[in-house]
Amino acid sequence: MHHGTTRGSCVGSVKTIIEDYFTQAGKTVSKALCEHFPLSRQELFDVVAVHGYRTFDQVVEGHGTGRGCDVCKPTVASILASQLNTHVLAVENRGLQDTNDxxxxxxxxxxxxxxxxxxxxxxxxxxxxxxxxxxxxxxxxxxxxxxxxxxxxxxxxxxxxxxxxxxxxxxxxxxxxxxxxxxxxxxxxxxxxxxxxxxxxxxxxxxxxxxxxxxxxxxxxxxxxxxxxxxxxxxxxxxxxxxxxxxxxxxxxxxxxxxxxxxxxxxxxxxxxxxxxxxxxxxxxxxxxxxxxxxxxxxxxxxxxxxxxxxxxxxxxxxxxxxxxxxxxxxxxxxxxxxxxxxxxLDDPDKLSRFVSFVNAPGVPDPHISFETDRDQIRPADSTGPVVLGTDIPVVTR
Ligand code: SF4
CATH class of the missing domain: 3.30.413.10 (Sulfite Reductase Hemoprotein, domain 1)
Structure with missing residues (x-):
């Protein structure tokens, strides 16, 4: 993204704004999303809109390389969902989702x-x-x-x-x-x-x-x-x-x-x-x-x-x-x-079929899951520690 000029809080002329807009829309070198896409998220959003892509494969074929990763697959899925509003579990884009989705x-x-x-x-x-x-x-x-x-x-x-x-x-x-x-x-x-x-x-x-x-x-x-x-x-x-x-x-x-x-x-x-x-x-x-x-x-x-x-x-x-x-x-x-x-x-047997703990034994619960009781309600019995936040979540000390 372009950060070259500074005009403080003063908004420039319409012409300047439009030029800035197109600069930001991808006419300059910008943040590559990941190793598979040289484009930023904003640029990818624009190419998906312009070309009317409906699947990750179409996007990667037109503008990227390789098979995708944990960064670009959910990003493209989100962009497709923003523009098409198809079901996140639709067959063509199902493999792109984060675990939660x-x-x-x-x-x-x-x-x-x-x-x-x-x-x-x-x-x-x-x-x-x-x-x-x-x-x-x-x-x-x-x-x-x-x-x-x-x-x-x-x-x-x-x-x-x-x-x-x-x-x-x-x-x-x-x-x-x-x-x-x-x-x-x-x-x-x-x-x-x-x-x-x-x-x-x-x-x-x-x-x-x-x-x-x-x-x-x-x-x-x-x-x-x-x-x-x-x-x-x-x-x-x-x-x-x-x-x-x-x-x-x-x-x-x-x-x-x-x-x-x-x-x-x-x-x-x-x-x-x-x-x-x-x-x-x-x-x-x-x-x-x-x-x-x-x-x-x-x-x-x-x-x-x-x-x-x-x-x-x-x-x-x-x-x-x-x-x-x-x-x-x-x-x-x-x-x-x-x-x-x-x-x-719920209305689609194909989408429902994925909700099983064991593909070979649908209906069988995962035996590793157990609970204990605390304040009259269940809580997980395993005592694994918290997920480490990493350096990008700062701890504010004052
Ligand atoms: S609840 Fe609070 S914010 Fe809402 S109308 Fe009453 S005083 Fe105002």
Whole structure:
């Protein structure tokens, strides 16, 4: 990627912006993804879009060498999923997925998997709460309420996943995509419906945004938050996109995250009506998905742009590149093509056939998996230590 010129926070002329855009889009030497592809993730995204590729083989034949690796295969799979929105377990791209994507569940430390149904905006009916409780009880799963306002169920063996999900899908749940590089949750406070301070319906907006962007494959996980007034109880500014109610509408903040390197989201635009909020978010998310590097979250992505947040404003709010309608059309295609990956898996014997611990003995559980009991719930019995984080996760000491 090109970082040659610095203009501080001043946004240059439209011509300069367009030149910079094309420079970034691949006219100069840029970050090669891995030994198999000389192109950056952004360039690969563009060639997939231009050529209409549908499989990894087509992409590697046209622009790479070899058979792919743990870096380029999931990256190409994510790019194909962002553009085509096909099932991640579709036959032609199945072998490309990370382990978590491959079983539509996150593998945990004793080889079992977690089950995370989507609970949009954190709002759930008593009936659905009871279903989650019954499923957890019947399968002996460990339950925990997460920071994203949903309920994780831990300890499912791989061959149990389809039956567990069948019950959840029958009760109206769908995949929460906790396993994917995609939208996780849009957290909300109770807002104007219940809170005396609330000036807008934060729950309704959070649900609408979560349903709009669910299933959206992206360079890294995406989180959102909506608060019903400036008191910010939903911690929206610690999310990739944060929406905070004002007397007149919504302030939109972008580029926040928690994690090892916390960042507060910064104001992109203020006092937006519902429609403009969604339009700017559509553009922002698609601009990010198109141009970010592999595993780059929104905060470092904004910083990496020439002009930083001002560049994002120029593209998303002022539409200086004239890309706005194209980005919105990309998002409209995503919304129109959304389907629940777990329901589609349950409906397809071929996709279901992979959920066995032993290929030669389907239905036989892995005997190495064992549990003990702690605080009235199961936990893994093996005492293996934590996965070592490595040098790229800094420990902040002050
Ligand atoms: S952010 Fe405002 S509306 Fe939401 S719960 Fe807190 S005080 Fe109430």
């Amino acid at each position: 491959a079983y539509l569940a996150n593998i945990q430390k004793n080889g079992t998997y977690s089950v995370v149904p989507r609970i949009p905006g954190g709002e759930i009916t008593p009936e659905k709460l009871i279903v989650i409780g019954e499923v957890a009880r019947d399968y002996g799963l460990y339950t925990k309420i997460t920071g994203g306002q949903r309920i994780d169920l831990f300890g499912a063996r791989m061959e149990q996943l389809p039956a567990i999900w069948q019950r959840l899908v029958d009760a109206g749940f769908e995949s929460g995509h906790a396993y994917g590089k995609s939208l996780r949750t849009v957290k909300s406070c109770v807002g104007s419906a219940w809170c005396r301070y609330g000036v807008q319906d934060s729950v309704g907006t959070a649900i609408a945004l979560e349903l709009r962007y669910r299933g959206l494959r992206s360079p890294h996980k995406l989180k959102g938050g909506v608060s019903g007034c400036a008191r910010e109880c939903a911690e929206a500014r610690s999310k990739d996109f944060g929406v905070i109610a004002t007397e007149k509408g919504w302030n939109l903040y972008v580029g926040g995250n928690g994690g090892a390197t916390p960042a507060h989201a910064r104001l992109l635009a203020g006092d937006l009506d519902d429609e403009t909020l969604v339009r700017y978010l559509d553009r922002f998310l698609m601009y990010y998905i198109r141009t970010a590097d592999r595993l780059q979250r929104t905060a470092p992505w904004v910083d990496s742009l020439d002009g930083g947040l001002d560049r994002v404003k120029a593209v998303v709010v002022d539409d200086e590149l004239g890309l706005g309608s194209e980005l919105e059309a990309d998002m409209a295609r995503h919304v129109a093509s959304y389907f629940d990956e777990w329901k589609a898996t």
